[in-house]
Amino acid sequence: MQTQRYRVVIIGSGFGGQCAAIRLQEQGVTDIRILERRDYMGGTWCQNSYPGAAVDVQSPLYSISSEPYSWSQMFAEQDELQRYTNAVIDKHGLRDKTTLNANVKQVVWNDATKHWLIETDSAGSFEAQILINASGPLSTPIIPQFPGRDTFKGKSFHTNSWDHSYDYTGKRVAIIGSGASAAQVIPAIASEVDKLHVFQRSPHWVLPRADRKFSPLQRKLLGFKPLYKALRWSIYWGLETRVLGFKYSKTLLNLLAGRVALKLLKNQVPDPALRKKLTPSFTIGCKRVILSSTLYPALSRSNVSVHDQHDGISAITESGILTTKGQQVDVDLIVWSTGYDATDGLISYPVIGKDQKHLSSFWAEYPRAYLGTTIPGFPNLFVVTGPNTGIGHTSAIFVIESQIKYITDSIRRLEQSGKQAIEVRAHAEDEYTQMVHSEMEKTVWKSGGCTSWYQSKSGHIVAMFPGFSFTFRRLASRFKSKHHQFS
Numbered sequence: 221m222q223t224q225r226y227r228v229v230i231i232g233s234g235f236g237g238q239c240a241a242i243r244l245q246e247q248g249v250t251d252i253r254i255l256e257r258r259d260y261m262g263g264t265w266c267q268n269s270y271p272g273a274a275v276d277v278q279s280p281l282y283s284i285s286s287e288p289y290s291w292s293q294m295f296a297e298q299d300e301l302q303r304y305t306n307a308v309i310d311k312h313g314l315r316d317k318t319t320l321n322a323n324v325k326q327v328v329w330n331d332a333t334k335h336w337l338i339e340t341d342s343a344g345s346f347e348a349q350i351l352i353n354a355s356g357p358l359s360t361p362i363i364p365q366f367p368g369r370d371t372f373k374g375k376s377f378h379t380n381s382w383d384h385s386y387d388y389t390g391k392r393v394a395i396i397g398s399g400a401s402a403a404q405v406i407p408a409i410a411s412e413v414d415k416l417h418v419f420q421r422s423p424h425w426v427l428p429r430a431d432r433k434f435s436p437l438q439r440k441l442l443g444f445k446p447l448y449k450a451l452r453w454s455i456y457w458g459l460e461t462r463v464l465g466f467k468y469s470k471t472l473l474n475l476l477a478g479r480v481a482l483k484l485l486k487n488q489v490p491d492p493a494l495r496k497k498l499t500p501s502f503t504i505g506c507k508r509v510i511l512s513s514t515l516y517p518a519l520s521r522s523n524v525s526v527h528d529q530h531d532g533i534s535a536i537t538e539s540g541i542l543t544t545k546g547q548q549v550d551v552d553l554i555v556w557s558t559g560y561d562a563t564d565g566l567i568s569y570p571v572i573g574k575d576q577k578h579l580s581s582f583w584a585e586y587p588r589a590y591l592g593t594t595i596p597g598f599p600n601l602f603v604v605t606g607p608n609t610g611i612g613h614t615s616a617i618f619v620i621e622s623q624i625k626y627i628t629d630s631i632r633r634l635e636q637s638g639k640q641a642i643e644v645r646a647h648a649e650d651e652y653t654q655m656v657h658s659e660m661e662k663t664v665w666k667s668g669g670c671t672s673w674y675q676s677k678s679g680h681i682v683a684m685f686p687g688f689s690f691t692f693r694r695l696a697s698r699f700k701s702k703h704h705q706f707s
Contacts, residue, residue, distance in 0.1 A: 221344035227251035228631075229338055229348035231324055233314070234263015235305070235617055236354030236604035239284060239624050242312050247628050253346060254314060255338070257323035261309055263356060265301035270382040270401065272408030273298035276429075276511045280448060281455045282615045284308060288448045290439045295431045295511075319343050327351060328572045329599065334640035334707070336600065349640065350631060353567055354604040357683065358560045360568050364396075367535040374540070376554040379405060388553055390414050394541055396533070397557030398424060399673075400508055405557060406524075407514035416524045417541070417549055419533055422670070423497065425481045425504040429511040462613035463688050466505050467663045478504045488516035497528045506668025508612065559673050566607065566682075573598035586680040590649040590703070591696050593623050594630070599641035599707070602627045608656050609692070610674070610683040612665070619685070622693040629699040639706035648703035659686040 228249060230237045233256040241252055260266060265275075275282050279296040283289055289304050296304070309315060322343035327336050338346040361380040363369070377383045379401040393413045395402050398420030410416050434442065442448050465473030481504055489495040498519065500507075519526055527533075527543060535542045540550040561568075566587050571579035577597045582588075589595050592609035593602050604623055611619050634642045657680060660666050665674050665681045674683040685692050 223337075223345040223347050224253065225347045226253040227348065228253070228350040228352065229336070229346050230254045230352045230354055231338075232256065232263065232354035232356055232604075233261040233309070233318055234265075234354065234356050235284065236356060236620050237263070237352075238305075238308055238312070238314060239617070239620050240352050240354055240604060240627065241314055241317065242284070242286070242308075243624050243628050244631070245312065247632065249631065252317050253348070254318040255322040255324060255340065255343070255346065256318055256320050259320050261315065261318055261320070262302060262305040264358060265298055265305050268380060268382075268401070269298055269302075269384070270379040270405050270408075272404035272406075273401075274404060275301060276400065277459075277615045278455045280442070280451045281459070282617060284617060285452075285621060287311070288442070288445060290443055291434060292439065293431060293433045295429065324569045326570045326572070329574055329601075331574055334599070350600050350602070352602045352604060352627065353606075355567065357566055357605050357610065360561045361556070362558050362561050363556045364558055366533055368538075368542075369536045371538050372536050372540070372554060373538045374552045374554065376556065378556040378558070380560075386553065388413055391552040392540075392550060393417070393553045393555065394419065394549065394551040395555045395557050397559065398422075399557065399559055400510060401559075402557035403510045403512050403515045405555065407512070407518040410518040410521050410524055414523065415551075416521075417527060417551065418519065418524065419527045419541070420497075421529060421532070422502075422507075423500050423528075424507055424510045425477070425500050426484060426510040426512055426515055427477060427481055428484055428513045431513075456614060456618070459614040460688055460690065462505075466613065466665070467659075467687065470503060470664070473503070473505060473664065477509065481509075484513075485516065489520055491520065494520065494526060497526050500670075502670035503664050503668035505612070505664040506670035507672040507674075567603070571598065571601070573601070586676040586678045587682050588649070588653045590644040590652045591623065591626055591692075592685070593626055593696075594644040594649070596644055596646040596649050599643040600634075602630070607682050608685050610685065611689055611692075612684055614689050618689050619692055622689075622696040625693075626696040626699065629697075630704070633699060633701070633704070634706065637706040641707045643705050643707070645703055645705055648700070656686060657681075660684075662686070 230240050233254050237254055274295055274297040278294050279291040287308050323341040325339045327338045335347050335349050336351040361378045375386050389412050391413055392415045394417040396419045465476050532544050534544045574597050587607040589606045592606040609619050630642055660681050663686050665684050674681050676682045
């Protein structure tokens with residue numbers, strides 16, 4: 221199969237890939253190809269269709285800034301997010317620029333041609349001057365290797381790949397995990413199953429979800445762009461205040477969130493033994509905070525059992541789960557709600573840069589990048605939602621759009637230089653990374669007393685940006701020529 225050549229190749233068709241393609245086309249860069257490993261486009265909100273799936277940031281803010289939408293409720297559910305995603309894709313003609321079933325095996329930099337060679341499993345090879353990885357940090361599911369996992373004779377799947385052909389009504393179900401996905405699945409299915417066993421390593425802090433349906437009049441008013449924009453910014457600045465607690469004041473964090481979470485727990489979980497199991501031992505915010513007004517009532521149902529670290533999983537058996545207390549829990553379905561490799565497995569395929577330098581070697585201790593986007597030794601490579609670009613208090617799309625501004629500025633500067641490649645200087649990346657991890661020491665993610673998916677195996681907080689999102693936007697908006705070299 222002949223190698224297909226493009227100016228820009230984007231890996232991933234979720235919001236990161238969509239934002240990159242839209243902004244590049246606006247800049248006049250139309251020779252673009254999006255590679256999507258699945259047989260459909262859309263990323264997270266087309267893939268994650270488990271019962272109860274919904275966004276945990278207000279929809280008027282959790283949307284592309286140039287693509288307002290008439291949302292039906294404040295926190296959109298998966299089906300509406302999927303419709304929005306597809307509407308954006310169709311509006312900008314991105315389907316015609318996408319190759320589906322294109323799972324990337326490896327990317328290699330050719331210093332002679334100043335191009336990237338992208339090899340896929342079944343869609344052939346591609347060559348591009350610019351490579352943008354937008355595969356996303358929440359795209360590689362993790363299923364723990366419990367003893368006997370493969371011996372289970374019932375049904376099992378990860379929340380990321382929910383099997384809608386399986387009818388769980390009246391069945392005995394185990395959910396392994398207690399994070400954001402589990403917190404949405406549990407209330408959605410608890411009343412429909414015969415018995416539900418929830419296995420949690422540690423409980424999460426939970427805050428009430430202030431959702432609301434928009435009336436037809438309100439939806440019509442939201443179609444008026446100035447009002448939509450005003451609502452976006454009011455939500456944005458309200459959420460931004462959370463950083464004051466996450467980073468600068470545990471007292472304020474307790475006032476803003478801790479007391480509210482404890483009150484919700486007390487009011488919704490009357491059983492003292494269960495309440496003890498569901499009370500975290502770490503500072504609120506150290507792990508992702510769950511937004512739900514229905515989780516605790518679901519966990520309090522008579523047909524639901526919560527297993528904690530004292531009654532955890534010893535092994536998977538043919539008929540279910542053997543607990544550490546020696547109890548055999550027979551189930552028909554195991555739902556793995558065990559998250560993603562969002563730190564050390566940030567890019568799932570080998571990346572080989574200049575002088576045969578492997579990205580996995582550069583990231584051996586922990587993933588790192590200038591503005592979470594570019595890496596020395598890897599010219600013309602940009603990573604959307606890269607190391608330390610996660611945001612625990614506001615819309616991830618705000619940060620994505622900030623990164624895209626830096627990426628498009630870089631490509632424009634490259635054009636103006638008359639050269640073929642742009643690369644961040646090693647000292648600039650190192651100074652940026654040192655700044656990020658120095659600032660991280662002040663945050664609840666580092667000092668809150670928990671172990672979370674925000675951390676790499678080395679203990680570095682890799683998933684989060686340690687500050688206000690407007691600070692990241694300011695840094696990404698000011699292209700510094702002295703931090704880059706052209707060749």
